[in-house]
Amino acid sequence: MNPNQDPTTDQGLTVKHICKQFGDVIALDDVTLNVASGEFFTLLGPSGCGKTTLLRIIAGLELADSGQVFSGGKDITRLPAIKRQVNTVFQSYALFPHLTIYENIAFGLRSRKFPDAEIKKRVNRRLEMLDLSPMAQRHPHQLSGGQKQRVALARALVNEPDVLLLDEPMSALDARLRAQVQEDLRRLQRKLGRTFILVTHDQSEALVCSDRLAVMRQGRVVQCGSPEEVYDNPTDSFVAKFLGAANLIPCTKAPGGVQTAFGFLALDKQPSWQEGTVAIRPEWIGIGDKEPERNGIRARVTEIIYRGTNFDLWLEPGPLRVRTSSYRRIDPGREVWLELASKELVILEDEAR
Amino acid sequence: MKRADSILTWYGELTTRQQLLKRGSLLLTPGMLWLMLFLVLPSLVLVVVSVVTRGAYGQLEWTFTLENYKRLAGFTLFGWTPDYLMILWRSVVVAFFTTLVSVILSYPLCFFIAGRPERSRYMWLTLVIIPFWTNMVIRAYAWFLILSPELPFARLAAILGFIPDGAPLYPNAFAVYLGMVSMFLPFVTLPLYASVERLDWALVEAAQDLYASRVRTFTQAILPQTMPGLSVGIILTFVPAMGMFVVPDLLGGAKYMLVGNLIQQQFGASRDWPFGAAISMGLMVLTMIGLQIYRRKGKEIEVI
Numbered sequence: 001m002n003p004n005q006d007p008t009t010d011q012g013l014t015v016k017h018i019c020k021q022f023g024d025v026i027a028l029d030d031v032t033l034n035v036a037s038g039e040f041f042t043l044l045g046p047s048g049c050g051k052t053t054l055l056r057i058i059a060g061l062e063l064a065d066s067g068q069v070f071s072g073g074k075d076i077t078r079l080p081a082i083k084r085q086v087n088t089v090f091q092s093y094a095l096f097p098h099l100t101i102y103e104n105i106a107f108g109l110r111s112r113k114f115p116d117a118e119i120k121k122r123v124n125r126r127l128e129m130l131d132l133s134p135m136a137q138r139h140p141h142q143l144s145g146g147q148k149q150r151v152a153l154a155r156a157l158v159n160e161p162d163v164l165l166l167d168e169p170m171s172a173l174d175a176r177l178r179a180q181v182q183e184d185l186r187r188l189q190r191k192l193g194r195t196f197i198l199v200t201h202d203q204s205e206a207l208v209c210s211d212r213l214a215v216m217r218q219g220r221v222v223q224c225g226s227p228e229e230v231y232d233n234p235t236d237s238f239v240a241k242f243l244g245a246a247n248l249i250p251c252t253k254a255p256g257g258v259q260t261a262f263g264f265l266a267l268d269k270q271p272s273w274q275e276g277t278v279a280i281r282p283e284w285i286g287i288g289d290k291e292p293e294r295n296g297i298r299a300r301v302t303e304i305i306y307r308g309t310n311f312d313l314w315l316e317p318g319p320l321r322v323r324t325s326s327y328r329r330i331d332p333g334r335e336v337w338l339e340l341a342s343k344e345l346v347i348l349e350d351e352a353r
Numbered sequence: 354m355k356r357a358d359s360i361l362t363w364y365g366e367l368t369t370r371q372q373l374l375k376r377g378s379l380l381l382t383p384g385m386l387w388l389m390l391f392l393v394l395p396s397l398v399l400v401v402v403s404v405v406t407r408g409a410y411g412q413l414e415w416t417f418t419l420e421n422y423k424r425l426a427g428f429t430l431f432g433w434t435p436d437y438l439m440i441l442w443r444s445v446v447v448a449f450f451t452t453l454v455s456v457i458l459s460y461p462l463c464f465f466i467a468g469r470p471e472r473s474r475y476m477w478l479t480l481v482i483i484p485f486w487t488n489m490v491i492r493a494y495a496w497f498l499i500l501s502p503e504l505p506f507a508r509l510a511a512i513l514g515f516i517p518d519g520a521p522l523y524p525n526a527f528a529v530y531l532g533m534v535s536m537f538l539p540f541v542t543l544p545l546y547a548s549v550e551r552l553d554w555a556l557v558e559a560a561q562d563l564y565a566s567r568v569r570t571f572t573q574a575i576l577p578q579t580m581p582g583l584s585v586g587i588i589l590t591f592v593p594a595m596g597m598f599v600v601p602d603l604l605g606g607a608k609y610m611l612v613g614n615l616i617q618q619q620f621g622a623s624r625d626w627p628f629g630a631a632i633s634m635g636l637m638v639l640t641m642i643g644l645q646i647y648r649r650k651g652k653e654i655e656v657i
Contacts (some may be wrong), residue, residue, distance in 0.1 A: 061558050080559040094559035098577040107573070108563035159563070 010183075011037035011072055013058065013163050018067035020053055020151045020219075021062060027053040028064070029219040035197060035212075037072075040189045042198045044206040045216035046242070051199045052091075054216075055165050058197065071162055087156035088165040091191050092172075093148045095140040101151050102127070102136040107158040112288075126154040129188075146181065166198045170205060182208045202245045207231065215239050234259075239346050240279045247280050247320050248348070257342070258346070262317045265295050265340055271347045279346045282312065282323040286339030287330070295345075297338045301330050392557070394638075403630035411624030421631035441635060443644065444612040447601075450593035451533040455590055456583065458534070462542055463549040478546065485539045493603040496532050510588040524606030532600040537593070541586035548582030572648065587647065595640050612636050 020028040027050045031313060035041040043051040054064035060081035061344050067079045076084055087108070088195045091334040103110075105126055109119045121224055127133045130150040140148060149169055166185075170178045182221035186209050189196045200206055206213045207227045214224040215238075223230050237248055249265075251258035252275045257266040265278070286292065299315040306326070313322045313330060317339065320337065330336065360367055403421055406414040425441075427433045450594045468478045483495035484492060500507055523527060551577065560574040576583075597614030605611070612632060619629030 057564060061561070081558070082564045082566075084561075088559075088562045090555050090559060092553070092555050094553070094555035095579070096556060096559070096573060099573070107560075107565070111564035111569060112558075155563070266509065 013072075013197070014067045014070040015054065015058065017068070017070070018054065018057060018064045018066050020050070020057065020062065025107070025225055026219050028057075031067070031216075031219070031221055033214055033221060033224065035195060036197055038193045040186065040196045040198070040209055040211045042200060042206040042210035042213040043216055044200055044203065044213050044243070046201055047063065049216040050321065051201075051216050053087075053166055055197065055199045056168055057084055058163065059088045059165050061088075062284045085162040086165060087159050087161040088167060089149075089152045089169045091167045091169070093140075093152040093169075095148060095151055095155070097140050100137050100139060101132060101143070104140065104151055105156060122158050123154075126158045130154045144175050145174075149173065151297050153188075157194075161194070163195045163197060166196060169198070170202070178202075178205070179208075185209055192317040197232045206243070215242060217242075221232050228229075233346060234279065235323045235349055237277055237279065240346065240348060245282050245321060245323075247282065247285070249278050249280070251276065251278055262297050262299075265345060266342045267345055267347065268342050269347060272349065279348055280340055280344055282321040284341070284344040285308075285320065286341065287322055287324055287328075288337050289341070291337050292339035292341075294330070295340045295342060297340065299336060299338050301332050301334050301336065304330065304332055358572035364585055375576055376604050399630045399633055402626055403634050404466050405627050407627050409626050411626070413626060417518050418627075421628045422635075424628060425631050425635050426450050437632070440610055440615050441632075441639060443593055443609075444636070445639060447611060448591050448597075450530065451537055451594045452541070452587055452590045454530070456545075456587065458538060458543050459541040459586065460549075466546060467549045467552070478543075481539050481542050484535065489536065490603070492536065493532055493600055496528065496535075497521070500528060500531075507566065521619045523604050524609065526605070528604035529601050529609055529611075532604045533594060533597065536597070536600060537556065537590040540589040540593075541583075544582040544589065545579060546582070548579040553579055588644065591643060591647075594639055595607075595643070596636060 012181060015031060015033050018028050018031045019026075028048075031054060033041075043054060057064050060076070060079060060083075064077065066260070068075055070076065071085065072319045093302065096107065099107070102123060105123045106119050109122060114122075124133070127136055130153060132147065132150055135143060135147060135151075138254055141149065143151065149172070152169065169185075170181055173181060185196075185198075189209075196209075198205075210227055212224065212226050213230060215230060217224045217238050223235050230239060233245055234243065234246070237246075240246040240248065249316060251260040251261050251265070253259075253271055253273065254264060257264055258271065258278060259265075260278075267278070271278075289299075297317070297320075299317060299320065301313050302316050302319070303314040305312040305314075310326050311324045311329060313324060314320070315336070316324060320338065324330070338343050360369055362368075363373060402413065404417055404419065406416045406418050406420070408414045427435050427438055462481070464473055466481075469477055473537050498504075501521050502508075502511075502521045507516065507520070510516050510522055511518045511520065516522065546647050556574040556578065557570060560570040565573060596613045596616075597611065599618045601609055601611040602617075605614075612635075615637070616629050616632050619625045619632060623629075
């Protein structure tokens with residue numbers, strides 16, 4: 001068998017050992033990922049982490065310094081963009097301003113000299129699917145941000161790509177619309193069964209949309225897995241902080257657990273380090289008036305922040321952030337018991353000191 | 354109810370309608386006066402002069418005639434000749450090709466400059482502008498030197514049999530085009546560069562992503578974006594190229610006369626102001642027609 005071919009990824013998209021440098025800046029540092037066919041995969045990371053560069057390398061708009069890209073088992077590393085069965089939804093949408101919505105969507109088919117009847121059939125199907133039919137004859141500048149985004153989506157999808165790449169497609173939308181579009185995008189991907197690769201710095205977007213996601217930082221993939229896996233078991237403090245909120249507690253190893261500034265905490269697993277950090281999500285901390293059996297901390301509420309669906313409490317010692325339901329208002333100054341249950345405490349492997 | 358002196362806000366300023374009108378007309382007056390004095394009035398004088406008769410000594414005789422226009426159209430005492438119309442037509446052709454060649458040369462030049470690091474871009478732009486600062490006549494004479502029989506260009510042309518041995522590469526149509534393009538290149542390059550520099554490359558990448566060929570990428574992603582600069586460049590080149598007389602005079606010789614030379618001749622050596630005025634009117638009409646055609650075509654391109 002061809003050593004470059006991995007039977008598990010024959011149908012999907014694989015990048016292997018991709019490196020890319022811009023001048024002195026290392027954009028990608030030995031990135032290897034598998035995206036299964038039909039999967040909604042998200043590259044999540046702060047700006048400058050290399051996620052967009054990786055997307056552009058997959059699209060063929062950028063050439064990797066080293067490493068390979070496979071699609072459907074074929075090496076496409078050196079194929080130019082116009083020969084790849086990959087289409088992109090650009091961050092700015094990049095709609096052609098002088099063309100109508102219809103012609104924008106038809107662009108890829110016209111490039112490939114499809115017959116008019118076929119173009120009409122396909123474009124109309126996408127127009128209908130994305131609720132754009134009434135806008136077919138308008139120009140991009142007459143559309144709202146959400147509509148433009150749907151046109152960009154239709155323009156890419158009409159080519160029936162093996163892989164659809166989305167480069168922060170929702171960054172130009174307001175928060176309300178974004179939440180809606182995220183769900184729509186998820187449903188659309190399920191319906192089409194196509195491989196989507198989304199680039200975003202918005203953690204909630206990544207959680208809502210993805211089957212699997214890869215958290216990137218400084219050109220490397222830090223953690224890769226399903227949203228639940230990564231959210232529940234972040235491997236390091238960066239992932240813990242980037243994906244949701246987390247309390248990071250410095251501690252030293254002690255028999256059966258760790259010793260922290262506010263006492264002993266029992267753990268289910270032994271950390272590999274002597275001194276390090278454990279993390280706990282604000283919503284996983286129990287709060288009550290009675291002392292819990294294990295891992296209880298007596299704490300005083302210093303600040304309360306109303307967030308609609310919940311309250312965020314800041315407590316001393318710590319400071320610790322605790323999330324409670326919105327019907328449990330606890331005024332600052334009150335003393336409470338916190339429970340940092342051992343099954344909720346995550347040992348961060350990178351934080352050995 | 355609306356009153357003329359009711360207070361309104363004007364970009365954050367509290368004022369009245371009347372005051373705004375007063376201020377507006379005050380600001381407009383100098384420009385309007387300038388245009389009246391140096392554009393509208395002389396044009397009207399030209400119209401009048403073009404329909405009067407030339408006296409025996411070149412003086413203007415105030416009798417109305419359309420003789421000058423008939424002469425321009427080629428009707429002489431000895432029958433019809435297309436001489437003057439040929440000169441007009443040749444001017445249109447020369448202006449057209451000068452513009453076309455300038456545009457074709459400008460595109461790669463602009464992309465080259467836009468691709469330089471920011472600091473050297475201004476050096477390159479300055480190099481484009483420098484000839485601009487030199488007097489037109491001096492530049493035309495510079496071509497004499499470059500095209501002289503001693504230099505390789507003329508030698509090569511002689512070896513290839515285009516010109517007799519030992520002859521310079523002027524005066525001829527080639528020298529005129531050379532001079533015209535070098536004269537007008539900055540007029541296209543500078544406005545086009547302004548558009549190229551601001552080009553949204555995401556559109557080019559989108560075209561590539563959507564399987565567009567090179568030609569299609571240019572016509573669909575680059576041309577529409579650079580249209581504003583290109584339009585300015587085309588108009589700035591075509592209009593003055595139509596009336597250019599220094600370059601064809603020096604590099605084209607008597608055989609390659611353009612309408613600019615013809616007009617100059619009428620107002621100068623021939624002392625035939627009425628005919629000169631009539632030719633000027635003809636040139637103006639042709640220019641207007643050219644601009645109209647361009648506007649129509651331009652709109653079509655934008656719509657495609």
